[in-house]
Amino acid sequence: MRPYVREKTGFTFEEVPENTCFEAGYLTTVNSGWRSIRPVINAAKCVGCEQCYLYCPDGVIAIQGGKAVIDYDFCKGCGICAKICKIGAIEMEAERK
Amino acid sequence: MANKVADSISREEYFYGHKACAGCGGSLAVRAALKVLGQNAVSVLPAGCMSAVGFNFPQLCFSNNSIISTFAGTASMLTGVEAGLRARGYKDFTAVGFAGDGGTADIGIQALSGAIDRNDNIIYICYDNEAYMNTGIQKSGLTPFGAKTTTTPAGANIHGNIRPKKNMFEIAAAHDIPYAATASVGYLPDFIAKVQKASQIQGTKYIHVIAPCPTGWGVAPDATVDIAKEVVDCGLWYLAEYENGSFKLNHKPKEFTDVAAYLKKQGRFRHLTDEDIQMITASRDKKWDYINKNFEL
Amino acid sequence: MSRKFLSGNEAFAEGIRLARPQVISAYPITPQTIVVERLSEMVEDGSLSAEYVHVESEHSALSCAIGASAAGARAFTATSSQGLLYMAECLYYAAGGRFPIVMMNADRSTALPWNIYGDQRDSLSQLDSGWIQSYAENAQEALDLALMSYRIAEDSRVQTPYMANLDGFVLTHTYETVDIPTHEQADSFLPPYETDNRIDFDNPKNMAFSAGPDTNYIFKYKAHKGLLAAAEVITETEKEFADIFGRHYTGLTENYRTDDADYIIVTLGSIAGLCRETADKLRGQGIKAGVVRIRYMRPFPNEEIAAVLKNVKAYAVLEKDISFGNEGTVFTNVNSALKKAGADVRGYNFIGGLGGRNISAADIEKIYTDIANGTDAVNFIGIGGGNNGK
Structure with missing residues (x-):
């Protein structure tokens, strides 16, 4: 399972830990706002070769049912996946505002 | 469609939700290495990009046990973590460090040398983006000749950085380290295989992986992997290993691609003159003469 | 209990042996060196079971001790003068991270001009680093503080590193007759180190992280309170120490x-x-x-x-x-x-x-x-x- 955004994002004086040691993989914010373009998988073309999954710096691509799917909460729209996909199954599209 | 490399590493994501720039090569190297080493990796990261983007309480982006060290202290903290866990009876874990080029070749080289000298059972991975990127692109000991940084401006008198990269791979090897390797995120399966190999070897392991910074190199975010491949293909970087006292070349390009083409794609090299490029090409050829003489294929 | 004729350094090393540190990072500097020499001999002869790490600098000595403490191990190092100043960054780091490391500092003059003899400018310059700082008067007190230091530093109310200062040469190199407790006595006084502030494979942790303006000063406040809490813990610890070892101390x-x-x-x-x-x-x-x-x-x-x-x-x-x-x-x-x-x-x-x-x-x-x-x-x-x- 991927790390996920927690419900609790703010910490009161009492809740701030005594020391600098806290739960690993605790996420409070997404990265989707960084994107100006977004990768879109063409499921008809995707063969599930996993090259995009392998090379994604943010680890936001997974293979489900033999096809790549993207966690848009954390995709920054860098476009590496579209470039690495030799069969052209990923297109970068303008982020809808 | 099976991907052998993808199948050889964990499906878990251990470095997730971080705030690295889009297309960050360093984050790709860290992500891939942790997927090799798995849940029982203990990562030590000094002050630098990967700690800055990954550890901002309460947003904590490593799913495995991870800790920030002092800038100079990656290797020495790794030593302490490894010794402490061993003293407490743990056996099944990997202490792994991820430091940038400045954190490795400049401020951290003393502690790294000490750890290799002691042959501490750690993996030290230098993700080399060829400048102090976290502070905004300043020259480090691993900035290549000719690169423009914010402290090596390119002007009429001086064309960027005037010194070549330190040879950290051979510096590590000169300690007679059990295992050292070079890699590039442009050849990710090779890097992954080297991390896998390192995890099986007792003693100190050093892996030096080229990890482009699109922001600092002046390339598009989607160019990271291509440019990391091209630096190997044009011969300005090489994929090699040091083991049992000898050097081994893992990948010999049949013919080098054009050095000028590699350089001119990047904002940091755009100012270089033909003469500068000739000097870079000549130093590449000299290095390869050395490699061909001294490295096994 | 046994009696030995020991220097301040040797007495302190005996106290550390009794405290059973699990990791010792060692780097020589006059007039501290005898401490790390004696500890290496104790590891060699088996009277102390610890990972003894030959670090290559004082910065690494404390950085290594921090790593060991983050692993949940009891850690020890020692230094003096320029070495203390060289590791200064790590002093703040250990205190902010609430790592209860114990370090002996042989108080020595700071350059320039160079000088190896005792004064207290080294440790007093680091009062703001967030460590407990004790100043021993004699070799017996040095040994006793070595043993008490971990109890105080590791207390859950305190969680603060401890710097035990001994005057260079005047105390570190002066011989006195010292009572050395038995391991049984010491073990009854000082339990093994237990903490949540550590690497945990069942519940992984991210440690020594950044914290923005909203919470950063809360962490700092809590570290300050932890150091203040050492006062009452010192009193409690000395009382229990007196009950077991028969020697009385008087707090701050x-x-x-x-x-x-x-x-x-x-x-x-x-x-x-x-x-x-x-x-x-x-x-x-x-x-x-x-x-x-x-x-x-x-x-x-x-x-x-x-x-x-x-x-x-x-x-x-x-x-x-x-x-x-x-x-x-x-x-x-x-x-x-x-x-x-x-x-x-x-x-x-x-x-x-x-x-x-x-x-x-x-x-x-x-x-x-x-x-x-x-x-x-x-x-x-x-x-x-x-x-x-x-």
Whole structure:
């Protein structure tokens, strides 16, 4: 399972830990706002070769049912996946505002 | 469609939700290495990009046990973590460090040398983006000749950085380290295989992986992997290993691609003159003469 | 229990052996070196079971100890002078991360000019780094502090690193007969280190992280409170120590003939003995002299000092330290304690012993007469006033 955004994002004086040691993989914010373009998988073309999954710096691509799917909460729209996909199954599209 | 490399590493994501720039090569190297080493990796990261983007309480982006060290202290903290866990009876874990080029070749080289000298059972991975990127692109000991940084401006008198990269791979090897390797995120399966190999070897392991910074190199975010491949293909970087006292070349390009083409794609090299490029090409050829003489294929 | 004729360094190393540290990071520096030599011999002969790491610098010595502490191990290192300054970054790091490392510091002069002899400018320059700081007077106290230090540092209310200071050469290299407890006694006093502030494979942790403006100062506040909490933990620990080992200590300060004193010297470390002898001599002449020995500079004994000094005619702070451009740092701290208590007492600063220069009985006697008669606010023994106003 991927790390996920927690419900609790703010910490009161009492809740701030005594020391600098806290739960690993605790996420409070997404990265989707960084994107100006977004990768879109063409499921008809995707063969599930996993090259995009392998090379994604943010680890936001997974293979489900033999096809790549993207966690848009954390995709920054860098476009590496579209470039690495030799069969052209990923297109970068303008982020809808 | 099976991907052998993808199948050889964990499906878990251990470095997730971080705030690295889009297309960050360093984050790709860290992500891939942790997927090799798995849940029982203990990562030590000094002050630098990967700690800055990954550890901002309460947003904590490593799913495995991870800790920030002092800038100079990656290797020495790794030593302490490894010794402490061993003293407490743990056996099944990997202490792994991820430091940038400045954190490795400049401020951290003393502690790294000490750890290799002691042959501490750690993996030290230098993700080399060829400048102090976290502070905004300043020259480090691993900035290549000719690169423009914010402290090596390119002007009429001086064309960027005037010194070549330190040879950290051979510096590590000169300690007679059990295992050292070079890699590039442009050849990710090779890097992954080297991390896998390192995890099986007792003693100190050093892996030096080229990890482009699109922001600092002046390339598009989607160019990271291509440019990391091209630096190997044009011969300005090489994929090699040091083991049992000898050097081994893992990948010999049949013919080098054009050095000028590699350089001119990047904002940091755009100012270089033909003469500068000739000097870079000549130093590449000299290095390869050395490699061909001294490295096994 | 056994008795041995030991130097301060050796006594401290014996105390550390009894505390069973799991990781020791060692780097030599005069006059600390004997500590790491003895510990290496103990590891060699099997009387101490610890990972002994030959680090390549003091920065790495403390960085390694922090890593070991983050792994949940009891960690020890030792240093002195330039080494302490070289590791300064890690001092703050260990305190902010609440890693209860114990470190011995052999108090030594700081360059320039170079000098290997004892003064306290090294450790006193690091008062703000967030460590508990003790100053031992003799070898027995050094051994006992080594054993007590982990109990205090590791207490869940404290979680703060501990710097045990021993005067260079005067204490580190001077031999005395020392009582050494048995391992059974020591184990009954000091349990193994348990903490949540560590790497945990069942519940992975991210440690030593960044914290933005909203929470950063809350972490700092809690570290401050942890260090303050050491005061009551020290008292509790000393009481239990006395029950098991029969030796009594007196908390953050040790008072000598202060109850009815008119003139008191406040000092720290090994010079306190000569101050007490001098006070006795002056008492014989009808002068009501007393001594306060500060045992802990952090947490600072504000109330203890104010309670004693508020009723005297005048006091002196005698210290082997100068904060260039102002005065001795101990003097600053003592004055602040009195000011907070609303006391209005004449106080004078006496700087001596820098670079190991001798402080004689006559010098100390003169301090008592000077403060009775009034003198400069800041005085350099054997030189004169420090031009810091009357």
